[in-house]
Structures are given as C-alpha cells and as structure tokens.
Amino acid sequence: MQSFDLDKTDVSKLKQAISGDNELLKATLAEYHASEIAILFESISSDDQHRIINLLDVETASEVIAEMHEEAHPEELLLQLHPDKRTEIVEELDYDDATDIISQLEEHEQKEILEDLSEDDASSIRNLLSYDEKTAGGLMNTEVIRINLNLTKKDAIDEIIRQSEEIEEFYTVNVVDDANIFKGIVSLKDIIKAKGNAKITEMVNADVVYVKAETDQEEVAKLISQYNLTSIPVVNDEMHLLGRVTFDDVIDVLEDENTEDFLKISGVSEDEELSGNWIEAVKSRLPWLIINLGTAFLASAVVRHYENTLSHLAVLSAYMVIIAGMGGNAATQALAVTVRRISLNDLTDNQAYRTVLKEFTVGLINGAVTGLIVFIFAYFFDGKPMLGFVIFLAMTGNLVIAGITGSSIPLVLKRIGIDPAIASSIIITTFTDVFGFLLLLGLASKLLL
Amino acid sequence: MQSFDLDKTDVSKLKQAISGDNELLKATLAEYHASEIAILFESISSDDQHRIINLLDVETASEVIAEMHEEAHPEELLLQLHPDKRTEIVEELDYDDATDIISQLEEHEQKEILEDLSEDDASSIRNLLSYDEKTAGGLMNTEVIRINLNLTKKDAIDEIIRQSEEIEEFYTVNVVDDANIFKGIVSLKDIIKAKGNAKITEMVNADVVYVKAETDQEEVAKLISQYNLTSIPVVNDEMHLLGRVTFDDVIDVLEDENTEDFLKISGVSEDEELSGNWIEAVKSRLPWLIINLGTAFLASAVVRHYENTLSHLAVLSAYMVIIAGMGGNAATQALAVTVRRISLNDLTDNQAYRTVLKEFTVGLINGAVTGLIVFIFAYFFDGKPMLGFVIFLAMTGNLVIAGITGSSIPLVLKRIGIDPAIASSIIITTFTDVFGFLLLLGLASKLLL
Structure with a gap:
C-alpha cells in the first residue's frame, strides 16, 4: 500500500537507475505505478523513455503511454518503437486511448500503425478517429459491458x-x-x-x-x-x-477547459502548450500583442489630442498613469468574476442584468474611495484641490466604465455565441485606457486651463 | 430516459407551476431530477424554495438540498424549515453532505439542528465538523462498505x-x-x-x-x-x-481551486462568491485596488521625475501609454502560462530555469517586433527617427522585463511556499509600468534633449 507523491528524489533515483544496467533499471521501475512512470518520463530524454518502454512488460508499457500527458507527446515515443513492440502496445491500449494518441500523428504515420493491427482493432480505431476530438464520440471508449x-x-x-x-x-x-x-x-x-x-x-x-x-x-x-x-x-x-x-476523461476535459479560459482571458491563444518552446509561445502571443498595439494607438491618440493641455500641465502625465492602471485592474477584476461565473453556470437575462448593475455599483464605490485618496494626495502634495477634484471624477468615472464593460462584454459575447473568455484583459483595458484619458484630460482642459 | 439541459423554458415552466396549486406543482416537479430542481432553485425566491421542499418526498428533498450550490445557501433554506421536516431531511442526507451544509451555520444554529438528530447521526456529523473543510477529512463520507x-x-x-x-x-x-x-x-x-x-x-x-x-x-x-x-x-x-x-467531490474541488486561481491572478480575493452582492465584491476587491494605487503612485513617481523631459517633448506621453499597456499585457501572458503550469504540475529546478529563459526569449522577440512597428510609426507619422529608436529600445526592454518577472515571480513564490497565483496582474504590472517609464523617459532624456 502506498500514499505518496513524486518528488525530486524519485527523479534522481530514476536517473541513477538509467545510468546503470537493465537489471537495476527494471528493479527501480517495479517500485512505481505506470502513471508515476509517465510523470517521471517528463524529466528524462526520449532515448531513455524508449529504453524503458522496451524493458517494461507490454501491459505496463501501454499504461505508461496511455497516462503520458498530451504535451509529453506519447505519439512520438510510439513512432520510434520497433513495429512489433508498437503493435503489441497499441493492441493492449483501450481504443479511446489508442485513438487519442494516434490522432496526433500525420495521416501516413497513422496508416503505418493501423496496418499492423488486427482488422478488428484497426477498424475500431479508424471508426473512433472519425469523431471530432472534442465530442463525446472523440472521448468515448467503445469497450463497454x-x-x-x-x-x-x-x-x-x-x-x-x-x-x-x-x-x-x-x-x-x-x-x-x-x-x-x-x-x-x-x-x-x-x-x-x-x-x-x-x-x-x-x-x-x-x-x-x-x-x-x-x-x-x-x-x-x-x-x-x-x-x-x-x-x-x-x-x-x-x-x-x-x-x-x-x-476520469471528464476530469481531464475540465482541466483543459479551465486552462483554455485561463489563457484566453490573459490574451494567450488557447492552443499554446504550457510547456511548449519559445517559437510556439511567440506564435501564440504575438498576434494578441499586435492587436493590443492597435488598441494602444487608440488610447495614445486620445493623449495626442490633448497634447496642448499636457504641455501646460505636465503633472497630468503622472496622474494619467494612475487612472489607466486602476481602470485596467478594476476591469480585469469584473471580467474575471463574470467570465468564471458564465463558464460554471449560464445566466438568465435577469441574472445578467443584475450582474452588470452590481458591477456598476462596485465600480462607483471603489472609484469614489480610491479617487478620494488621490484627491487628498493632490491637495496636500501638489497643493491643487481643483486638479484633485478632476482626478476624483476621472477615477470614479473610469472605474464605473471598468465595471460595466468588464461585465457586459463577456455577457454579450456569450449571448451572440462567442466564447466570453475571448474578452481578454487586452480588449477590456482598451476601454478603460481610452475613457480614462478622455475623462482626465477632457475635464482638465475644461476646468483647469 | 433523458438527455437534456435546463433552459429558460424549464425556468418559466416551473414559475408557472409555482403560481398554480400544489397538485400542478407536484406534477411539474416530478418531471425533474433532484439535481435539476437544485439548479432551478437559483431562479426562484426562498419562499418558493421552502414551499417546494415541503411538497417533495423526503428523499428527493434531501437530494435537492445536497445538490444546491454552496452559493445558493442550502443551509439557510434548511434553517427555515419546520424542525421535524428538517430533522427528517438531515437524517436522510449523507453525513458528508449534511456536514458541508451545517458547517456554514452559526454555532448555536448547528447545535439546534444536531440536538434533534439521533445520537448516532449527531455524533457522526459532530466528528466530521471537527475536520478542516479543505482536507480529506472534511470531504470524506464515513458511510463505506x-x-x-x-x-x-x-x-x-x-x-x-x-x-x-x-x-x-x-x-x-x-x-x-x-x-x-x-x-x-x-x-x-x-x-x-x-x-x-x-x-x-x-x-x-x-x-x-x-x-x-x-x-x-x-x-x-x-x-x-x-x-x-x-x-x-x-x-x-x-x-x-x-x-x-x-x-464527484473531487470534481467540485478542482472547479473551486480553478475558480480561486482565476480570481486571484486577476486581483480578486479568492473568497469572493461569484454570485455575491456588491458589498461582498467591494470588500473583496477594494483592498487589491488600494495596493494597486500604491504601486501606481510608484510608477507615477517615475513620471514626475522626468516632468522636465515631458514638458519639452509632450508627445512622449502618448508613447508612455503604449509602452506601459504592452508591458502589462505581455507580463500577464507570461504570468498566466507560468501559474497554470505550476498549478497543474510542479516544476523541477531545471524546468523552472528553462521557463524563465523561454520567457526572456519570447519577450525579446515580441518586444523587438512590436517595437519595430512603433519605430516605423514614429518615423513616418512624427518624423522623428531618433524618438522611434528610443521607443524601440524601451519596448524591447520592457517586454523582456515582462517575460522575466511574469515567469520568475510565481516560480519564486511557489519555492518559498506562497500560492503563485497571488502574483496577480496587479503586482506584475507594477514592474512593467515602473521599468517601462524608466526606460522610455530615461533614454529620451539622455538621447533626445
């Protein structure tokens, strides 16, 4: 009986065993459950993985491959194996696991593997490969009682x-x-x-x-x-x-969906593999940063419009930074709560309406409180009560906008059938930047010059 | 047999039945599974919930109460029931479910409920109440074969x-x-x-x-x-x-932990109930916004330091906005990927080191590409190649800092035993704001004035 978690000791123990002969390695492997070996595989080279799979009995080997995380690319390991060994392992796998792994390969590689299987197994897997990966058909196992x-x-x-x-x-x-x-x-x-x-x-x-x-x-x-x-x-x-x-498939689905939401709301493409290399990361994130650049130009156009005001009152630049930062973060807060709520439970029209109303109220209060703090600072530090008043109004206004956009944009997206998590912080901070600057600089140019 | 999801039709059907007599209501309720009634409960008043619970047989009533989401407060519904009915329902509940619900009540209310139970049931629930809610003891059901x-x-x-x-x-x-x-x-x-x-x-x-x-x-x-x-x-x-x-308890735990991470990284207290009212939301978010205000003052102090530079070259304000926005979003991207990766799988030292190195590279490339776009804009639109060059350097430098801080801060927090998700966008954008302004305005004051 056991009750433990893998730690660094296990990794170094396995690595030591790898540097030894096959007998030592076999003995060490026998101490672990297949799903543990699958985790340890993430810390060793693919040559070592290959060697270990060949040492294991076919049942354990197939379990290890089934338990390997998608990002550890079990399909590549499978492809490297001797065709006989590979066929043994694939025939031992549950059809759904075999399909998941084989579906990651190129068509000619799939064909190569399927050709070696018994007609029965091959046709079952071919059948499962025909379902979309993200449906019940793609998840199901055909072996049932x-x-x-x-x-x-x-x-x-x-x-x-x-x-x-x-x-x-x-x-x-x-x-x-x-x-x-x-x-x-x-x-x-x-x-x-x-x-x-x-x-x-x-x-x-x-x-x-x-x-x-x-x-x-x-x-x-x-x-x-x-x-x-x-x-x-x-x-x-x-x-x-x-x-x-x-x-157990569903637990994996839930974790994947959560990862996708988590990445999307932060402006990362949902397909980016968490452990992927820098090339994948650049491909996944650069498009979003370029969109952000476009929206940032919009905000900067507002600033340019008030260049005259700013050159008369350069201290406004320092307050701009505060208004924009606070608006962005308040919007992110409202966005996170709303997106998460939608993804756990659909909202009725009435609940949606009350959510936006709540976020309006929260923005008003949080804006007034933090605006007051900045007012006091402007009054005592800069000695400019009227400037403080303008900042108070801009802060309150911007946090109200943050609350309304942070909650209503994901709700509207959901209503028109678009994934609400796409309303990432990148999109939402555009609103708070633009409106924050418009409020602060517009009011300043009217009331202070 | 059934295969359906609840929609608005079900809600209005139930509401219509509520406005009718008990016979109609009973007949309508009979069409639904207890877990479906629990979901429909979220759309009706607590008086109507009370009436329905009294109409249902004790087995279904207890299932409905067990399936109600924590945020729908089944404990309040339980408290409103007639003591006899309540005792019947609690005795029908599994011990773990009964404990979860009763644990949400005040001590004197708990006592009131437990006193009416059989000695056996009361002592089992009292025993379970003694475990921390977030441990195996708090989750477990004592009724096993x-x-x-x-x-x-x-x-x-x-x-x-x-x-x-x-x-x-x-x-x-x-x-x-x-x-x-x-x-x-x-x-x-x-x-x-x-x-x-x-x-x-x-x-x-x-x-x-x-x-x-x-x-x-x-x-x-x-x-x-x-x-x-x-x-x-x-x-x-x-x-x-x-x-x-x-x-099934674990699926709930995973969803809760995911919600907590999702909120924390967005600067929302992990305890905020998604469907809570505005008072709770203000309590949960205002402290974070005040922390953010403190860090924003830091960034604005940098801007003040270069007030002279800004008043000579007001267009810098417009570019400040772009540099800060891009840095914040790039940092949020790196943060999200790193936090999610840590929460799904602990990283070895070597993996942690490679993650930071990867984010450094991603920041360098994304910074150079987007910096180049802004350089071209500054060259053709403002006709200032040297200004463009300064912005290119500031953008690249800031996105490198975004990558390094966005990945290393959560990793360091994890190493010293603090939840990495606490490294929210609020904390991380402080770095990109401060360093972004230092780079842009510092370089501008050296090279452009």
Whole structure:
C-alpha cells in the first residue's frame, strides 16, 4: 500500500537507475505505478523513455503511454518503437486511448500503425478517429459491458464475467434489446441482490442520462459532474449503444477547459502548450500583442489630442498613469468574476442584468474611495484641490466604465455565441485606457486651463 | 430516459407551476431530477424554495438540498424549515453532505439542528465538523462498505448486500482485519468471479492509494485524477478506515481551486462568491485596488521625475501609454502560462530555469517586433527617427522585463511556499509600468534633449 507523491528524489533515483544496467533499471521501475512512470518520463530524454518502454512488460508499457500527458507527446515515443513492440502496445491500449494518441500523428504515420493491427482493432480505431476530438464520440471508449434485456440473473452474471475479461474497469452494466437498442443501465449490486430467476428487464433503470456521439465535450463534462456519474452512455441517432465516456476523461476535459479560459482571458491563444518552446509561445502571443498595439494607438491618440493641455500641465502625465492602471485592474477584476461565473453556470437575462448593475455599483464605490485618496494626495502634495477634484471624477468615472464593460462584454459575447473568455484583459483595458484619458484630460482642459 | 439541459423554458415552466396549486406543482416537479430542481432553485425566491421542499418526498428533498450550490445557501433554506421536516431531511442526507451544509451555520444554529438528530447521526456529523473543510477529512463520507478479510465469498456478498441497504452508491469494497485496520480493496467483480469457497484475503488488492484525514484537498484531487480512482480511502494514523472521498467531490474541488486561481491572478480575493452582492465584491476587491494605487503612485513617481523631459517633448506621453499597456499585457501572458503550469504540475529546478529563459526569449522577440512597428510609426507619422529608436529600445526592454518577472515571480513564490497565483496582474504590472517609464523617459532624456 502506498500514499505518496513524486518528488525530486524519485527523479534522481530514476536517473541513477538509467545510468546503470537493465537489471537495476527494471528493479527501480517495479517500485512505481505506470502513471508515476509517465510523470517521471517528463524529466528524462526520449532515448531513455524508449529504453524503458522496451524493458517494461507490454501491459505496463501501454499504461505508461496511455497516462503520458498530451504535451509529453506519447505519439512520438510510439513512432520510434520497433513495429512489433508498437503493435503489441497499441493492441493492449483501450481504443479511446489508442485513438487519442494516434490522432496526433500525420495521416501516413497513422496508416503505418493501423496496418499492423488486427482488422478488428484497426477498424475500431479508424471508426473512433472519425469523431471530432472534442465530442463525446472523440472521448468515448467503445469497450463497454452490454447485456441483453432478456437474460436471467445467472446468465447475466456469467455474461458480465465473460465480458469483463476484456474490460478491466467498469462501473455500470449497459442493457440492450435484441436489436442492440440501448434500454438503460443496471448496477452489479442490483443484479446480485435480485432473486435467482429474476430477469434483467425487471431490474433495469431506464431513467438514465445519455449523450449523442456528437455532443460537445463540455456538455458531457457538465452532465457527468451534475449527475455525479462514473460514466455516461454514448448512443447514435438510432439509440444504438456506441460506448461510454468515463469520469476520469471528464476530469481531464475540465482541466483543459479551465486552462483554455485561463489563457484566453490573459490574451494567450488557447492552443499554446504550457510547456511548449519559445517559437510556439511567440506564435501564440504575438498576434494578441499586435492587436493590443492597435488598441494602444487608440488610447495614445486620445493623449495626442490633448497634447496642448499636457504641455501646460505636465503633472497630468503622472496622474494619467494612475487612472489607466486602476481602470485596467478594476476591469480585469469584473471580467474575471463574470467570465468564471458564465463558464460554471449560464445566466438568465435577469441574472445578467443584475450582474452588470452590481458591477456598476462596485465600480462607483471603489472609484469614489480610491479617487478620494488621490484627491487628498493632490491637495496636500501638489497643493491643487481643483486638479484633485478632476482626478476624483476621472477615477470614479473610469472605474464605473471598468465595471460595466468588464461585465457586459463577456455577457454579450456569450449571448451572440462567442466564447466570453475571448474578452481578454487586452480588449477590456482598451476601454478603460481610452475613457480614462478622455475623462482626465477632457475635464482638465475644461476646468483647469 | 433523458438527455437534456435546463433552459429558460424549464425556468418559466416551473414559475408557472409555482403560481398554480400544489397538485400542478407536484406534477411539474416530478418531471425533474433532484439535481435539476437544485439548479432551478437559483431562479426562484426562498419562499418558493421552502414551499417546494415541503411538497417533495423526503428523499428527493434531501437530494435537492445536497445538490444546491454552496452559493445558493442550502443551509439557510434548511434553517427555515419546520424542525421535524428538517430533522427528517438531515437524517436522510449523507453525513458528508449534511456536514458541508451545517458547517456554514452559526454555532448555536448547528447545535439546534444536531440536538434533534439521533445520537448516532449527531455524533457522526459532530466528528466530521471537527475536520478542516479543505482536507480529506472534511470531504470524506464515513458511510463505506467494509468487510472482514476472513470472510468467504458467500458471506462477503451477503454482508455487502446488507451494508448496501444504507449506502446506495459504492464503487469499491474496503477490506479490514479484526482490529479494523485497513488492508486494501476488492472489487465486486473479483468477488463474483472467485470460486465458491475462496476467502476475501485471497482477492484483496493491497497495493492501493489512500490518504490521511488531514491531507489537503488539492492533494486528494491530484491523486484521484492521476490514478483515475472512483474513490480513495481515508485512514487515520493507526490505519483505521475513516471513510472515503469520491470522484464527484473531487470534481467540485478542482472547479473551486480553478475558480480561486482565476480570481486571484486577476486581483480578486479568492473568497469572493461569484454570485455575491456588491458589498461582498467591494470588500473583496477594494483592498487589491488600494495596493494597486500604491504601486501606481510608484510608477507615477517615475513620471514626475522626468516632468522636465515631458514638458519639452509632450508627445512622449502618448508613447508612455503604449509602452506601459504592452508591458502589462505581455507580463500577464507570461504570468498566466507560468501559474497554470505550476498549478497543474510542479516544476523541477531545471524546468523552472528553462521557463524563465523561454520567457526572456519570447519577450525579446515580441518586444523587438512590436517595437519595430512603433519605430516605423514614429518615423513616418512624427518624423522623428531618433524618438522611434528610443521607443524601440524601451519596448524591447520592457517586454523582456515582462517575460522575466511574469515567469520568475510565481516560480519564486511557489519555492518559498506562497500560492503563485497571488502574483496577480496587479503586482506584475507594477514592474512593467515602473521599468517601462524608466526606460522610455530615461533614454529620451539622455538621447533626445
């Protein structure tokens, strides 16, 4: 039994074993679970990964490859292996895992791998490759326990035991009729509890949640999480049972979706791999920075418009910095709360309206409080109460704009079917920059010159 | 069977039923799953919630209350109910759910509810209340299937069926010895497959992952997700089995942790309820804005220092805005990628070093490209090549600083044991503001005046 987390000791232990002979390495590997070896793989060279995969028995090797993070590129490791070893490993993999990995390869490489498989395996994987990666079909595993509605308790148990030779983990037993139409699920517990001559049809729970193959993965994740399901059946339009999506796939989906939102709101392309190199990072971020440059020119045009005011009162430049910085951060706050709320739960019209109203109020209060602090500073430090008053008004106004835009822009985007997280801090700070400068410099030119 | 998502039609259907008599309302409610009613509850008044809970049978009512989101305050609804109804519902709830809800109440209110319960239930809940909410102990359910190591197959199945009257959902069977020491788990499938006279001790899987009651919830979530577990056993220091944490709790934990990171990096207190009112929002955000005000004064002090330069060359103000905006956004990009990477996977020293190096390179390239664009603009629009050159240098330098600070600050915070997400955009933009202005205005005063 074990209860531990991998740490640096494990990494250096493995590295030491790698520098030794195969016997030592094998003995060291035996101490770890496949999913732990998959994590340790991130710290070693691909040559060493290759050597280790060849040392492991095929079952463990396939588990390691299945558990490797997408960003560690298991498909490249697979491609480097001897074709016989590779075929053994792919045939050992669950179809959904095999499909996930193979889908990352070029078409001719996919073909090369599939050609070596048994006709059965190859056609199952080819079938799964045809589904969009981000749908239930792309996530599902086709290996499910399915029994006929008309079986008796005893025959059902025999059938489940027979099928479970192939399918190691299962949480529910799917029930189909003679035409393979999905009729519901039954738990192993209920079968065991039933009387000896009872039929499955008496125990089946027909009131279950299921999805279509083309259902978006985010929707699948929401259903599994909302109904606390270990797995969800996937059917086609004719209600034929195609497979199941399990809770562990959904945990991965949720983490991926969260990463995407996290990056998008910060102006990073959702496709950037967190551990990618600088070339990928430049490709992902430069376009957003160039958009930002465009919006920054807009803000700077406002400043240019008041060049005369600024050259008469150069201290305004120092306050500009404060107004713009505060507006940007207040907008980011409102944006983060609103985007996160939308992504966890859709808002009704009424809730959306109240959210914007709330952010207006928050902006008004936070703007007035921080504006007052700056007013006091301008009064005592610069000795200019009227300047302080202008700054107070500009700060309050800008934080109100921050609250309104930070909340309403993602809500409007959602309403018109665009991902609200695209309303990144880059977009939102344009508004606070432009309006902040307009307020501060416009009021200053009217009231102070 | 069903496969649907709640939409506005469901909300208005329920509202219409609420305005009708109890019979209509009951009939409408019967169409929904408890977790769906819990979601619909977010759109109706607490009086209507109260009425509906009283109409539902106690099993459904307790499920609805268990499924209500923390932010919808199920504890307040519970408190409003008639004491008899309340006791019925609490006794129907799983201990972990009851504890979660009751823990939100004041101590005297907790006492009032616990006093009405049976001695058994009250002491179980009191025990769970003693664990920190954010640990395995705080998450766990104490109702688990546990069987003795020495049982035979037949006795084990009888015992599991007996215990499963109380425990509706279970995914694994826990095995203990005569002294209640946890010895491992066994799957129902393996028990069924075993020979008639086989003993549990022959089937038990002793190589399982477990946690202590005081293990942090984030660690529990990582283990469940890494090892694809449906549930994880919780033990005390003497290896007595205390309970289990299930995958559905972990999905909630992951979503909560993601929300916290999302808010923190945007300068919002992690405790702000997404659907909270404006008072909570002001309390959560104003302190951060005041910190931001302090750092903004720092940036504005740099501008003041160069007031003379600015009054000679007012157009610099317009470029200041661009340099600061770009630096802030580039820093936010580097920050988001780094924070997210740390939260999904700890980085080794070598990986941390390479991350900072990568961000340095990305900053250099993105700074040079966008700096060049501004240079061209300054050359043709303002006709000032030397000014353009100064801006090019300032932009490149500031984006390098953005990359270095955006990546190294969260890494250093993590190393010294502080949550890296605290390195919010507010903190990070201080650096790019201050250094951006120093670079631009410092170079301008040296090279242009």
